[in-house]
Amino acid sequence: LSAEFESGEPDLYLEAFSKSDCKSWIVALREANSEGLQKRIRHLQQLIMEIQGSEPADSLGREITQAAGAVMIPKLPNVEFSLACRELAAPARERKPNAVVQIAVTNTQEQSLTTYTSTEIVEGTRDPLFLTGVTFPPEYPICEETRVKLTVYDVKDKSQETSCCLFYKTHPKIIFCLLQRSFLGSTTFSVGELLKSKEQQLTLSLRTSDGTNTVGTVVVSRFRMGEIEDGEVDQIATDAQGQKCTLVCESASHGTTNDKAGSPLMNAVFKNPVCKVYRFQTVDNKWMLVREQMAECTLSFNIPKQLITLYIQEDMRRIQELKDLGDLSPHWENLRKEVISHYGQMISSYQETLTEMSKLTGSSFKPSCSKADKYLEFIPINLHTQRMQVSCPRKTDAAYDVITVGAPAAHFQGFKNGGLQRLLSRFEAEKKNFSTTYQCIYYSPENTAKAKEVLTSISLLQPLISSRADQLLQAAQQHCTSSLKEALKTLSDKTEQFVHALKDELVKNALLALYTARPGYVNKRHSAVCNNVDGSESPPKQDRPPPLKRQDSIPHHSEYDEEEVWVNVAKSLNCIIAMVDRLQEHENNNQDATAEPSLADVITSHTTGDWQEQLYPLVVTLKDCVTEVVDRARKSMTFVLLQEAACSIPQGLLLKQRRDVVFSQALTALACGFVMRLYAGLKDKGFLQQLHLVGLIAQFESLLSTYSEEIGMLEDMEVGISDLQRVTFKITEAKSEDPSDLQPVVSGRRDYYTVEVPLPHEIFEALPNEIKEGKPLQVYPVLFNIGINQQQTLAERFGDISLQERINQKNFEILDSYYKLLSEKVPLQYLPCFQTQTDLKELLETLQQNILTKKRKNVEILWLAGTICRRLNGIRFTSCKSAKDRTSMSVTLEQCALLRDEHELNKDYFIRALDCMRSRHTQGDVSQWDDPEAGSVADNKPTSRNFYPVALLLVSSHLLVVWLILSLALLLAKYHRHTQGDVSQWDDPEAGSVADNKPTSRHFYPVALLLVSSHLLVVWLILSLVFLLAKYQ
Template sequence: MEEDNAGDIFKSLSGGKVDVETEAFVKLCDRSFNARLRVRGNILCVQAISEAVEPLIFILVKHQVLKAEDNHPDFPHGFVIQFKNETLTVYLKDKEERERWMVKVATASHDMAQAELDEIAHRLFAASTAENGVDHKEEKTAEGKPGSSSFEDFFLTNPCTIQHKFSITQKAGVPARLITYSETIAESKLSIALPVEFVKLYKQWTTEMIQQIESFERRCPAQDESSRQELCRLLRENSETLEQTWEFLSTYSGPSFRKSIEKRRVAFAPVPTNLHYQRFGPIGGEERHVLTAGVAAALPLRFQSGGLPKLRSSLSLHPAYTDAIFSAKRSELFEIKKMIGALSYKLENEWPNDKECDRLDKLCVDLQAGVKQVYARLRDVETGLAGVERHVDSLMDIGHAPDTLRNQLDNMDAMLVSLQTKIAVIDSLMESPSELSSFSLNTRESMIGVLDALLSLCTSLIDAQQLGRLRSLARSADTAVYVHIILRADFVFSQASTIAATAVMSRLQRGWPMNGGAWRSISSRLLIRLVRCPSSVSRTVTPLVAGSRHCVIVSLPLPQDFFDALPPALRDPAHYIRVCTSFWSLGVNHEATIGYQFGGVAAETAINQTALSDLQSYASSRSPLSAAAQEALAELQVVVRADPSRKNMLLYEWAMAAGTELDGELVVSCKSGKDRTAMGVTLEQGRLMRQASGLNATQAAEVVDALRKNGARREVCRKNIDKAAYSFSAFQMHFLPKSFRPPSGTFAHGLST
């Protein structure tokens, strides 16, 4: 120690606060005297009382503390501090005081002193930050839940908040920074409530479909009767499955999520596995939000014949007869029938008498325009129905169609030409009331004939569509696959829609993005509408589901004060939210490695290239983009072009970054939504810490390991399998990318997943 520094240190110890202080008798080498002892951190100061001896300062490093073998008459309790080259013996009067001093001196070290200084520096930094207007205290709601808001309580339940304190070592002697990091994970109330509504709607659809097929019995040709009966039988089995599912879910009283160990239970099939909402970030800094869930798949129905894509490819069915398209065309045909009825009503009740010639011309023009519109829509539907001409001919053979389709269309064309000519004649006879009166009756009869022909054509197309589906399912095996696809697709759609609805609620909670840009829907089936809660004291979200197979409308009630604060466009009852999705796939386990070896990377490559295209299309609708969003999209494009598969972790990093910068809702998913999902979420948390706190790669990796050991994701494991452990085996660990490997002691093999 420098001699001039010793005096300064002694003065600071003499005048400042110390950890322990006492009077004792000390022996050092051949000298002994009464002295006052002080300890602060790892510095021991000895100041003589009875003799003129210079103060002594000892640095407590690499020392040992032992009990003294001899005793002093006035100070019977002694202990020895052994340094490398000398020994200091201290004698105290009280035994308990000796024990206290021995513990203090034995535990004194440079690391302890540094930790104490870091804590002091953090308190000083926190105090100065608070004075500048940044408050680090937790926000509490009226119900006393830390870090939550009333709207979060409206659609989330069972929150679990964990706070972490990370001490970040600095260079050049700068005190370590203490970062307080918080993460909250909660379950979605929609996780069970929305699938219950979907199952009710699916039951209605299935019942209507059975009624349609049963009512077709009288018009069904004899050779197609077996196909009709088989389709009805299998649909009744679907109806029974849906009925049992609804009975279970409507009376369910367990946790507000589907455990991973229940992912193969049929009654839970429409419920997403492990749907959780998580927000995280340094206190006082930027927060991120992410949804986690198991894969949206009909796991209880197994995959003996493959999933939906493989099943659909194995079925030789024209796209016009697939469930959603069939429903859309059938709905359009019934809408056309309503238009024909409206035109007939208008013709019957608004046709003028002989004294109202001025109204006749306008009415004829309006009716002619309506007839042309109806006929054009019928031709569009007829063009999209495979084999419709053959099916109408079969119906004519058994007396359930007035003529062949070709003859009906030719007759319709001729009638339209004749009608147009008569309307033109009426226009020319407006100045001759006597001739106009007799001719108008003839025109009216022609108009009635045209509408009757349109109605007959529409009915023929409806029956031909039903017959075409039956004939496409002539084989019993095809019928079974078709009905199985309907049930499987319904379950998957329910899961995906529940995740999407939770994402919309999460986005509303953070503030709706008002910087323009329409949300383009990849699947036009789902529309989400925001409605005002009828009750001002409602404390939970109660969704409603309606619509048809080709267009489903999910209504999400919001608290009245929250709804009233939304932008006018979102409060409009006619406004619907279309969810734009960008689905990325990245296999990271041993199954992915085997798949790459034997199946290649074509499927995953195609998925990720499509996802990039979808993300770029969405980004193009939002202008201008921030510099960070442009950079993330550019980097993501480079990564996808270089290698969009083969466990390329840059793909995950930049896909998450691009989604964040575009104000999207991030959803991380694996089969169970528990183990690999936890690795992905904690990796994203590490990326946030690097951005927000300036950590280097090594420090960020240590933070990620700490979050995997003590963070909220282990709580998800505990809720699922009653053990706070990830389900990985030593064999699987060899195939996981390094950044996806859990720390030692946090995983086990053979756990239920």
């Protein structure tokens, strides 16, 4: 047994004589750690204070227990502050400093200094006002004694900025920058000094490293978002861009109680938040406060694990159903064994994946470097939630959410042959050939889907019919006429649904197909094959061989009729209805003292307790008939799926596995977005009404290009997002407020999934009755894609973008249909209000026009789709290949656009706000957005190797010129030599004619060579251009 210490001390190795000793050591060590002891001490202190009814505290406000002598450190509020410097020393006479402040935290216990974050760079001023503030979330380990060190640097060359990541226990994703910089000065202060300051502000002197000289001052001003009441303001006079203005930091509370960061409900699903806070100036010279929070989601691993378990259970049920088919002919028996074998291989693969996933600990997301990991292929890439909260003077606070996730795609399986959309289309086209090879009946995708629908329906309806029949008997036992009538009505409804689900020609034809596949079946008419799906028989032919060579379609039921089986269910129900009518009639006759005895009196001339005895045999008969019908229908539909699986081995099962992978990633992202949107709207009555009457729109914004491998990713994503239409949500009441009881639960099968979202009792009781009763909540997923990188440039010039155009057009139709449905059922005044009051119908028309317009990299489509989604109370998702570079550029640009359009961000601060949010220009491959106000984007400076084609192209052009000159000189020399050769005199001076100096064919060799070389040059130029563009990818 080895014990590792986070402090860096040498590992400790312990030897145990048995497993039980080893386990006891592990338990003892876990109980002995400082965190566990502190928790126990705090719990005991709390019990003591509850008994004594007192809360003694020391001078620092810390609660003290005299008996134990321990100190309880109170939980601090959110510590957030802004920074500004004044009168910084100039590094040189002719240059003002480019200031940046690095913030570090001193660990009071270990006396170690940890770099925490840094501000943006403010160039060319001695009085910089930093827009990026500092925030310590509640879970960050600080106390009043914690000291914060501020170090001011002068950045010499901002273009040489490089990124560096710090990884430590509480915030593994904090990123700061290492710059070519020079030290100006530093200062320190304690958190307690800032909290106890009356003005909530500290003015500190910056000193050099030896502490002798002062090089300026730094002003630390605390943000009090959510703590100011009745319009209290905190005014700080600062010098910003040469003019005096007033910093107004006023705020109301953020969101709802359950939606606040750090609430138990949010902490159950969202983990490890990373926060940033900014202050930006509005058009009226006031200041708005903006908080960004990015968090991981526990569903990244939770939902895929549940789905894989459901996949395994479904496939195991399918194997059992295949085994329950009974005896089959040798041909079908061999096919059944082969299908069962492939299902077994898939189950083993899924079980292995589930085992490996169960071993994973640590972060709650999959990084992009693991996207091709076999055991992580079901997990979405870089799934995070991004929330921007805005507080403006004298305005209601607002919050904007977006889910960032890598495009749902099967990276491990690769994209050599395309993605799901292309593979499925190709597979359906080749399926008939497979049916010939395996001598199967070809079923269309519609028939296969119908078979799965029938299996789902009978699985759901059979237990419902049984439970309704039991309720009928219970009502009869209670001798309650109204309850008896109500129970009979529900039983009739469910039974009619059951019969209707089985009244399909596919079920009857499948029963005949199964009948003909039995070992003892003999085809007397030699016409077991029907040539069309409708079931018309082919005329018998004398030369047709008796063995079954091929079945192209569904056979017709002529010898084998199951009509009697379905009729028995209806007859049994009619008997029950007749008996209930007689019982009710008898009850009415008993109440009428003057009524004559009737036939009903004779039938029911027993005690009132005999109602149940009279209904019981009829109910048993109904249950038996339903059971028999279910057994036959299940076998027939299973036989349909057996033939479908046999025709698709092995490619079909591989496609199913790929589809499972993509769907798992898509569903995980959707569940994360739904939970976040639900938590944000729990107190919005309009939103809740929209949720249960219509459902929510889920808009996926994709930035993938239609070039190279990303075409396959987009094809995978298209199918994955489309499959989300089979998902519904339900709100349930949680058993407790324990985080494990607040996790969403997935149920169902591949054709239909339900995600149950538990809520605590108090919150659940405040919901509308329709939601509390378990009404399925619909989600309408839509996908819009616009490629924005250099690969898309190649696709638009040399490739094909029809996939992108088709996706956008198809999903616009879904979005437009949702808007029409919403307009019919929900008053539009329930939708959220925005500063820009553009009509939704007008926005949809503009979106349609942009989709139909042929324009390169038309990002207007994405902006319009995102705006419409927010207006419709929808869920926003942004994706690219790995949810990093392009995604972050899109999200930050959208946030700044929202601040400009909805919160009156000063246009002079737009670019500065954009740079602050991006912190460090994103490394990678992002092209310019077609928005003049978008500001700067990533510095995509190519390396020296990217200029090799340019240099080669320049050299080749010079060589061409030399070649042309030499070729021309050679040609002229040939002509000159010929004219100065054997013919040296004129034939007739007066005639003026000369000898015929016609050049021979060899004289044209240079000309031909010149023409060939010119064509080769054209080819070389094209190849060089393509090579150059590829280098920039």
